[in-house]
Amino acid sequence: xxxxxxxxxxxxxxxxxxxATQSKVGEQAGSRMYVDTGSGGKKLQATVxxxxxxxxxxxxxxxxxxxxxxxxxxxxKGVNAESLPIHGVARGTNIQVGAWKGKVDITVAPLDDRKFxxxxxxxx
Numbered sequence: 731x732x733x734x735x736x737x738x739x740x741x742x743x744x745x746x747x748x749x750a751t752q753s754k755v756g757e758q759a760g761s762r763m764y765v766d767t768g769s770g771g772k773k774l775q776a777t778v779x780x781x782x783x784x785x786x787x788x789x790x791x792x793x794x795x796x797x798x799x800x801x802x803x804x805x806x807k808g809v810n811a812e813s814l815p816i817h818g819v820a821r822g823t824n825i826q827v828g829a830w831k832g833k834v835d836i837t838v839a840p841l842d843d844r845k846f847x848x849x850x851x852x853x854x
Contacts, residue, residue: 774846785835786846
């Protein structure tokens with residue numbers, strides 16, 4: 731019961747944070763929430779996923795927006811998927827979500843469906 735309450739509190743806190751940033755929040759196909767973001771002068775949409783622990787971007791998207799990153803060792807594992815090696819991390823990347831601006835570390839990883847995720851690391 732305590733775990734359910736904790737998850738509910740995290741969800742409420744995350745929704746309040748998105749509201750405080752004055753972000754445009756929408757819904758993608760499959761009932762996933764997304765927010766309009768910006769990085770490097772490019773407008774992007776990021777999927778908000780409470781099951782994701784970091785900020786992830788597909789290598790194809792980092793190449794498209796010319797986001798520099800350093801090769802680092804690490805792995806990413808999706809639900810019902812094998813662990814795959816990451817390509818690297820873009821440390822201290824400027825990002826904007828609504829009125830909020832700041833720096834985040836973006837893990838560059840092989841992603842198959844959506845190309846940009848913000849998760850608990852960002853929302854906390």
